[in-house]
Amino acid sequence: MEKARKIPVLEVFGPTIQGEGMVIGQKTMFVRTAGCDYQCSWCDSAFTWDGSAKDEIKQMTAEEIWNELKEIGDNRFNHVTISGGNPALLSSIGSLINLLHEKGIEVAVETQGSIWKNWFLDIDQLTLSPKPPSSGMETNFEKLDEIFHRLKQNSNFGKEVSLKVVVFDEEDFQYARDVHTRYPEVSFFLQVGNSDIEHEASTKDLLEKLEWLVNKVVESPEMNHARVLPQLHTLIWGNKRGV
Numbered sequence: 001m002e003k004a005r006k007i008p009v010l011e012v013f014g015p016t017i018q019g020e021g022m023v024i025g026q027k028t029m030f031v032r033t034a035g036c037d038y039q040c041s042w043c044d045s046a047f048t049w050d051g052s053a054k055d056e057i058k059q060m061t062a063e064e065i066w067n068e069l070k071e072i073g074d075n076r077f078n079h080v081t082i083s084g085g086n087p088a089l090l091s092s093i094g095s096l097i098n099l100l101h102e103k104g105i106e107v108a109v110e111t112q113g114s115i116w117k118n119w120f121l122d123i124d125q126l127t128l129s130p131k132p133p134s135s136g137m138e139t140n141f142e143k144l145d146e147i148f149h150r151l152k153q154n155s156n157f158g159k160e161v162s163l164k165v166v167v168f169d170e171e172d173f174q175y176a177r178d179v180h181t182r183y184p185e186v187s188f189f190l191q192v193g194n195s196d197i198e199h200e201a202s203t204k205d206l207l208e209k210l211e212w213l214v215n216k217v218v219e220s221p222e223m224n225h226a227r228v229l230p231q232l233h234t235l236i237w238g239n240k241r242g243v
């Protein structure tokens with residue numbers, strides 16, 4: 001039964017570069033799953049959960065996903081990023097991670113830290129991205145504490161884990177500071193928020209926001225170990241899907 005379990009997939013694309021967070025710049029393929037337990041006001045991938053792309057969802061086995069990755073990426077990749085939506089809704093992702101590792105592929109995951117899955121322990125680069133007030137979502141810190149507790153309990157906490165908080169405004173920055181202070185031992189990234197997800201993202205606007213965020217970090221003694229990044233893919237390709 002385990003083997004044939006299906007994964008709802010919305011996109012398989014790449015090779016491209018990871019545009020965000022702890023392995024920014026890394027050449028990677030993306031597998032984007034459907035469905036999310038959140039509805040962030042500014043979600044740049046709302047098609048994964050708002051029903052607008054429901055006809056594009058394919059129920060795929062791990063083998064089928066691997067075949068598609070090979071078909072489009074051929075021998076030009078050795079890294080796969082699983083994002084969504086929230087991949088942590090899906091137990092069946094475990095089979096995909098195992099298969100990718102068998103093939104010698106490194107695996108990264110993007111999730112918001114609202115749900116634990118045992119397969120988190122197998123991920124080479126796990127990014128947890130709790131959501132600030134501007135998203136309209138509320139962080140369940142007990143859940144997030146539990147996730148870090150479970151990761152730490154297992155010797156593989158040595159695998160790369162990071163926190164990434166998107167910041168749009170002062171209130172979000174305060175939230176980011178609180179998150180970083182709560183988990184001081186976890187690599188911490190601040191990411192510029194893209195508020196123009198409906199139209200074309202303006203590079204000038206994004207760079208101004210990056211400068212604002214850099215200045216906030218520079219001024220803040222609690223942020224001495226934080227790293228600030230833009231979404232590199234948005235600077236290059238704007239809001240285009242599949243890059």
Ligand SMILES: C[S@@+](CC[C@H](N)C(=O)[O-])C[C@H]1O[C@@H](n2cnc3c(N)ncnc32)[C@H](O)[C@@H]1O
Nearest residue numbers: 042043044045084085086110111112129193194
């Ligand atoms: C689309 S989400 C999918 C994975 C998971 N649901 C999550 O939120 O972590 C991937 C990343 O994009 C970020 N993101 C989504 N919309 C954004 C926006 N408008 N500006 C900047 N980052 C955004 C999220 O915070 C998350 O770190």
Ligand SMILES: Nc1nc2[nH]cc(C(=O)O)c2c(=O)[nH]1
Nearest residue numbers: 017018019020083110233243
């Ligand atoms: N190039 C590129 N980098 C990304 N990093 C995180 C992404 C995501 O949507 O999860 C993403 C994406 O969609 N494209």
Ligand code: SF4
Nearest residue numbers: 036038039040043085
């Ligand atoms: S948690 Fe991630 S995928 Fe879900 S709504 Fe928020 S940004 Fe979008």
Ligand SMILES: [Mg+2]
Nearest residue numbers: 044045083231
């Ligand atoms: Mg994205």
